[in-house]
Amino acid sequence: MMGHYRVTGLREACGVFGVFAPGRDVARLTFFGLYALQHRGQESAGIATCDGHTAYLHKGMGLVAQVFNEENLRPLRGHMAIGHNRYSTTGASHIRNAQPYLIETLHGPLGVAHNGNLTNALHLRRLVLERGVGLSSTSDSEVITQMLAAPPEAWLNGHAPPVNGDGVDDEWVARIRAFMRLAKGAYSLVILTRRGLYAVRDPLGLRPLCLGTLDEGVVVASESCALLTVGATYLREVTPGEIVRVDDRGITSFAGLHSPTRALCIFEYVYFARPDSLFEGQVIHEVRQRMGRRLAHEAPADADIVVGVPDSATPHAIGYSLESGIPFTEGLTKNRYIGRTFIQPDDKLRQEGVRLKYNPLPANLEGRRVVLVDDSIVRGNTAGPLVQLLRDGGAREVHVRVASPPVCHPCFMGVDMATYRELVAARMDVEAIRRHIGADSLAYLSLPGLVAVVEEALEKPTGHCTACFSGEYPIEIPEWLFAENREKLAFEGIWGS
Amino acid sequence: MMGHYRVTGLREACGVFGVFAPGRDVARLTFFGLYALQHRGQESAGIATCDGHTAYLHKGMGLVAQVFNEENLRPLRGHMAIGHNRYSTTGASHIRNAQPYLIETLHGPLGVAHNGNLTNALHLRRLVLERGVGLSSTSDSEVITQMLAAPPEAWLNGHAPPVNGDGVDDEWVARIRAFMRLAKGAYSLVILTRRGLYAVRDPLGLRPLCLGTLDEGVVVASESCALLTVGATYLREVTPGEIVRVDDRGITSFAGLHSPTRALCIFEYVYFARPDSLFEGQVIHEVRQRMGRRLAHEAPADADIVVGVPDSATPHAIGYSLESGIPFTEGLTKNRYIGRTFIQPDDKLRQEGVRLKYNPLPANLEGRRVVLVDDSIVRGNTAGPLVQLLRDGGAREVHVRVASPPVCHPCFMGVDMATYRELVAARMDVEAIRRHIGADSLAYLSLPGLVAVVEEALEKPTGHCTACFSGEYPIEIPEWLFAENREKLAFEGIWGS
Amino acid sequence: MMGHYRVTGLREACGVFGVFAPGRDVARLTFFGLYALQHRGQESAGIATCDGHTAYLHKGMGLVAQVFNEENLRPLRGHMAIGHNRYSTTGASHIRNAQPYLIETLHGPLGVAHNGNLTNALHLRRLVLERGVGLSSTSDSEVITQMLAAPPEAWLNGHAPPVNGDGVDDEWVARIRAFMRLAKGAYSLVILTRRGLYAVRDPLGLRPLCLGTLDEGVVVASESCALLTVGATYLREVTPGEIVRVDDRGITSFAGLHSPTRALCIFEYVYFARPDSLFEGQVIHEVRQRMGRRLAHEAPADADIVVGVPDSATPHAIGYSLESGIPFTEGLTKNRYIGRTFIQPDDKLRQEGVRLKYNPLPANLEGRRVVLVDDSIVRGNTAGPLVQLLRDGGAREVHVRVASPPVCHPCFMGVDMATYRELVAARMDVEAIRRHIGADSLAYLSLPGLVAVVEEALEKPTGHCTACFSGEYPIEIPEWLFAENREKLAFEGIWGS
């Protein structure tokens, strides 16, 4: 009986940041790091710091620039910090679930910032509750924090041989190893302790995590764009399965849990990461342009102009244009001040076609045959209206080209992708989708094509997670998670408000 | 090595409330119950409710009427609730420490509202941390909550024989008994679980707790005034050492931990409780009038009028007047709208004598010899200015009469009484205090007199805690707690902000 | 066509304060002055200051201690200030109507704080609108401010001969005189200009206003209690019809508008003013005791104890006790933390008798015949429940004695007294009221008795407004204001939200 919790609570795509830098204003550094990672989560933000003895915490709902001001940043003293941006998923939006979690343990403060999703989160939660430890939220991260608060024996008793056989004399490493032994799924963690930080990445490397250096310190971040933002120099990625310790002894690497295969989420390349970030040695923007080039090769179109869905598909569209020779231009404008609003259009406004986000540019579209390049189609709600907008703007033909394969399978490793029922490509074939969105033609980049583009520049490709496209999950997914009606199977725990 | 925490964090005098009443709006009932108990704590307020499956929580800083509005009260659904008012002590004022605490356990929700102070709180805290459980605040109440979240064996292993030998088949009773076995000091608890409430009082009965009935339910409160406020009928006190369970099986009493002696705080009679509350079968107001009468008998004065320090000493002053035959009147007015303000007088205002709280009434004072009755003198800061105000108003003589003995010893059982250094009667004898406050004469009620007054109407007096007057503590107090400089001895834990 | 506005908007009973004191923190002084005047208005508070060139303003909804903090007080620079507490009337509660009003004029800043009510407010409003000046609120005070912004000719043209014929060379005095010529009703004003303050009182002196001195400045306040609070020395009242200027030339008195009669509101003596304030040379508390004495004389009772309705009727009850020889005691306790709450009892709570404000003290009541003294009965809603509470507490008989005559007529001069329909004494005779409230006997102080008590110590009694008791209004009241349904007659102006 595992299904105690709403599955919506499981999916979290977030940004994490950490810094160890004696002499620096680490809370401020973390603020700017989170600012650069804002695209990874807009629901809540938080920073925890430590001066080696006392720890400080502030978190709140909203964008990092809304949560923090000089007044609440100033008390966050110390020489190390961790920070977190949480993704806005529907429901379960409560300050109680905001990160980082910070608790007092026998060994001093312990803070955790977590990006990813544990596929056996309910099992771990049950282990904690069965041990007689109460939990004050529905967050996986609180579970992780309480697991790390107890010695390894508390969890591994009978489950596995001792993990600290290599003589490493670091209690936190031992505890993190015990956690890694039990945890399944995706996790990139930044952990704050009295003496230093730990950066941890799951053995498959499902979610990104990288290291950088300052003159006087070390920075950890979900994406390299945050390193550049705070003036740090990119050092390397945290290796899948690795535990990196950062403290006054410098950067130390420990073996965490080994896996023969790797599986960095390929969707980070397609859409999620910021275009100026670096994964596996390659700049995202460049990889996206290559996707567009490959798409032009695989799915040419007889057209006059190439238009990208702003802003995320602009690199793919430029690639398509460069390869096809069809000129790139803008066909749609986007309201740059679109922010979260709680005001909903009424029926009449909806009916008359309120256009909050995009408008067509007739001068570029009038009488033209248009290739509309998008990075991906997930639910299929936006492509149809965009095709219509282009036609309203005078486009003669609209050929939709998608720079990734059809998304047919849900993600359980930290990207908010819905159930089968919500994924348009799980319900329809390409021709049906074409009709659904009203395009003159529709084509997707092939999965081999996508993988080739991502891996072509890598010296030793080690594999990527393509589960949302291929259905081949790099880890075992419990049957009940797939259930169309899993929300009904699951309970919400005790938490009402 | 016990002194890990700031002692200021130890002292808590609060109000607790609980209700089990299917069919009633229990959050609203709890709101009005806390409203009636507001005098017991003004720093923060909170309510947790449960519908038998899901639990709901809202808490915030400030008065109960500031914390709650219709919008945040409405979601607090269910048929049982607990609530808490927290006392405003200097420092450590943080929403993190607001009560009730609510956690998820293997057996569903667990909420705790606590009035009192554990003298071995640091020991219990250490037990919890040593077990590998992290804590998210400095509050004793979180420690209690986590202790109750684990089975009795978790804490009693090796310390004591099993406590559930009487065959009681209630897991929560077993856990509460384990807690009572380990805890020392003052605690009146209201505990929320999936099936019902538990009301628990320490074996000495240091802090009050009573029961009342509604047509369709049961109410628990620190003081009976809260029962009357919500239309409940007073039933009885929770017996010291008793565990009372309230659920769909009705009210059930369990033996918790027995003590041969009792020690209800006598200072509740003197000052802390609301005058219309009932302790041990007697209305506080009446007992206070008796204190005044006894004081008039023990320490008569040759004077024209009796004036009480408004509003707390009015009953004592009326008693003095009735016994002495000297007419009672008002000699000081009090600003009825005095509330917490963050604006401080500047030096010039202080120097010119800003009078925010009291003003004299010359018409009643002019040329008169005045008996000024106060309920108690703790720090000795207010009596001097009041004597001066009376003289400014024309009083010819001012004879101060205090309706309780000199406060010479700090309290470690839940009333915010300071260190020896701060207690004026621990530093000066009566004559020195008289000179210090500028009175023509000064006399206190004797301790035997106070005890006699409190116990005269009781059928079977079972003892009261008079430690603040006598230095005879009903429980062992660790040496370090007495240390004048214990704040320096103690650490603040990890919590900076 | 006069009835454009809701009558609720007309009734305002407020507190005003002003200070001119180079070298002092005048905003802070004003804060504490308003703090002392909080009983005169709890809806909003505001302070305007001026440094002789620039003016500063902050106002907000709520108690003065809620509106102001160090952060918003600090920018209020200068050497003179005015402040205002606004009364909480139902409806029309909007920051737009908060005072002081501050505008820029040709002659620099102009700020107005107003206590009172103009009976021809709609006429003046119309004058302003007809002159082509727009208004941004429904407040009389904005009307006054705009009237003072224009030269006298703007308003008096054709209405009256020039008023500045005495050669006074002060433009503001001329403008204030023009306003006084046109205004009818009650007004105590404190006016802020570039060079200094003006304190103005209507010719009848309907609302109080007094002056005090600091070492380095002058203070103006609705009541003397505010002078004492800020360390000022009481100087004198502003004479009815007088204009007092306070600036670097000192205190200068100008004739404003003379009236042969005076009419200070007698209800200020009965209830409204703070007991430690001084009107016409006598302390309010003393006058109230005299009311109680006279009441004992006029309406004796055969009883065992005298109880006052806390806290307002305590002085009257003490007087009754002193005169009658029946001992005074407390029979009711009042929740000291009663504050504004937005949570309403539900039906069940109402039915079971929620007791938020008062509780009986059985020990003092049991078997006794009680005289319950109240200061006044206006709507008659509270007396009945109080009588019942006393009986619940064991009182054998309850004799209600009211220290003022029956309130039979509405007030249009600044005290929030309702329509005829709402005044219980306008609908019932004394015997009917007695039955309505369930008392064993009921008696009021006579009007001649009240007037005699108020005037007995005055050297030269000049008359008081007793309209609410006698129906004899000191000024002409427009017929429509009396209309039972005047709220329907009246429009709300343009202001919806």
Add this chain to the structure above:
Amino acid sequence: MMGHYRVTGLREACGVFGVFAPGRDVARLTFFGLYALQHRGQESAGIATCDGHTAYLHKGMGLVAQVFNEENLRPLRGHMAIGHNRYSTTGASHIRNAQPYLIETLHGPLGVAHNGNLTNALHLRRLVLERGVGLSSTSDSEVITQMLAAPPEAWLNGHAPPVNGDGVDDEWVARIRAFMRLAKGAYSLVILTRRGLYAVRDPLGLRPLCLGTLDEGVVVASESCALLTVGATYLREVTPGEIVRVDDRGITSFAGLHSPTRALCIFEYVYFARPDSLFEGQVIHEVRQRMGRRLAHEAPADADIVVGVPDSATPHAIGYSLESGIPFTEGLTKNRYIGRTFIQPDDKLRQEGVRLKYNPLPANLEGRRVVLVDDSIVRGNTAGPLVQLLRDGGAREVHVRVASPPVCHPCFMGVDMATYRELVAARMDVEAIRRHIGADSLAYLSLPGLVAVVEEALEKPTGHCTACFSGEYPIEIPEWLFAENREKLAFEGIWGS
């Protein structure tokens, strides 16, 4: 002596919106209209509505989505509304200055939303003050509102012959004409009255204003993008000098004040307007592409790629690419979540080069000769760092091309352009600027080129304001406004806080 006010207070570039639509939720429509116009002002937002009798207002600081929620939008009832976004200028940022202004007049509610800047604002302000009308803010718009509140004679007496000689029987038209007769400078107004709206544009048409239709109503907006957003159909521009009335009689046009020349701000074309808006029948995006094409023609470059400064210069860059044949690509990424933050980088962060807004894309830049196209250079602070970023990203050469002429003259007609001292092109020649920004070459579009591009598609070009480029102001600018030190010359009025 005109210079009483800070010049910073004079410059306002804002967005206005109005709707008359019985049966529709006009406040909601206005919300979405303001949402679409957010780029024109981010400091404050407000909406006023009217139901023909009562008027409603809500305004606040921040973005429109921050200011409004369902709770404060709902009470804004009626069938007509006006709205305003205010631009964020340094200083003078106070809710007092937020628009719309709403007052009560003799003829009912009067609301004004204003985009533009009056060059004789101080003169008009003085007229109002001299008439004895007080002002509660420093805003020009309050001055306009009070001018419209009075009949024409109030202002024109002696200045000019009556303006309503054409027999138009509309009092508001007469008042608007009187205002137009006196006002100098830029103003696009939307005015709310009891019966309907008025849309007014200054005779030169300096700021845009257009009309659209709904099934059941009429919409007015600064830019056509707001019409499309709310589902309206574009009708036409408000003609310079025209007064358009919208009420239950439909759309009626009145002659306001004629000017032989027109002078729509050409900088709206270059930068300020949203690319999908329509001015003078042409879509802004298309005109910007033409600017880029012309720039390529006038100032070719020997380069490998064309990069635009995102996002504003993308259309210009695409045009440059299309004309020159040099491929367009992205060379810089922009943080899409950049929002207003109050946290400032510390010195160390600044020194290490915090990169909050842009990052380079090395893959596109490495070894390339880059044309960096920007829309304009005003202060010259951003171009230098961008050139450096491109070089950091590997660019071999950087050729900066600016799609408008050097900005050499301040604007006094509603765009926030600084003093001569702050304009880099007023201090340096092109070669000096090139060195200053570190570019390999630098060229601007010529003024004749810009004008030709803007006017080439117009049937009958009527002139544009090019003052910021040419120094030829379409209206007389008072000498003191040019003064380098005008901020010191000017007073701040009375308003301190």
